[in-house]
Amino acid sequence: MSVDEMASSGMERDRVECGFIPLVDCAPLVVAREMGFAEEESYDLVLHREPSWSSIRDKLALGRLTAAHMLSPMPVAMSMGIGGLPTEIDVLSILSINGDVVAVSPALAEAIHKDGPLPSFSDAEGRGKRLIAATQDQLRIGVPFPFSMHAELLYFWLERLGLKVPQDLDVRTFPPPLMAEAMAAGEIDAFCVGEPWGSLAVENGVAEILLPSSAIWNRAPEKV
Numbered sequence: 001m002s003v004d005e006m007a008s009s010g011m012e013r014d015r016v017e018c019g020f021i022p023l024v025d026c027a028p029l030v031v032a033r034e035m036g037f038a039e040e041e042s043y044d045l046v047l048h049r050e051p052s053w054s055s056i057r058d059k060l061a062l063g064r065l066t067a068a069h070m071l072s073p074m075p076v077a078m079s080m081g082i083g084g085l086p087t088e089i090d091v092l093s094i095l096s097i098n099g100d101v102v103a104v105s106p107a108l109a110e111a112i113h114k115d116g117p118l119p120s121f122s123d124a125e126g127r128g129k130r131l132i133a134a135t136q137d138q139l140r141i142g143v144p145f146p147f148s149m150h151a152e153l154l155y156f157w158l159e160r161l162g163l164k165v166p167q168d169l170d171v172r173t174f175p176p177p178l179m180a181e182a183m184a185a186g187e188i189d190a191f192c193v194g195e196p197w198g199s200l201a202v203e204n205g206v207a208e209i210l211l212p213s214s215a216i217w218n219r220a221p222e223k224v
Contacts, residue, residue, distance in 0.1 A: 022177065025096030057084050100153065125161065156217065
């Protein structure tokens with residue numbers, strides 16, 4: 001039934017206020033809205049671009065959003081009341097797997113390359129050892145949110161290489177769109193973020209991608 005037919009019949013669509021962060025894996029929601037798939041199911045899908053994951057968490061908990069594009073660990077943290085109001089959240093679908101990158105600053109990349117050609121792009125152990133060897137002080141690394149697959153991947157990866165995590169790291173939180181700016185400002189030495197923000201940092205000359213998240217854990221659930 002078309003929108004005009006629905007209007008003439010007196011039917012109303014259920015309004016769904018859905019928050020999202022501008023990342024590649026918000027595509028299923030955008031496609032559902034723009035291609036009319038939500039409309040075909042009698043939903044008025046209203047998308048709200050949010051500045052950060054904490055904004056999405058808080059608005060969902062307070063009822064200002066009815067659904068959201070979220071990091072996969074967030075519903076678990078919300079249900080436990082960690083970092084915010086205790087809120088029961090139902091996960092309906094996995095929107096994406098993998099899709100993150102680990103990138104380093106140009107200065108750190110130069111130090112890593114001094115020991116010769118890097119191991120394969122998929123060699124998380126080899127490249128991780130080179131990263132640790134090139135880091136003189138505590139590694140300052142950015143993640144989009146404390147309860148995220150980004151943080152989980154970094155902790156799993158670096159702990160297996162001998163670091164105590166998170167104690168041996170200086171973990172800093174930045175919204176994905178601001179990650180490249182944080183790197184350019186010298187606030188972090190490395191980051192793990194979802195695309196396209198890693199590629200944007202490379203295009204702007206402020207970062208070099210060290211490895212994809214799939215090299216650490218293939219098919220890791222990223223967004224839900």
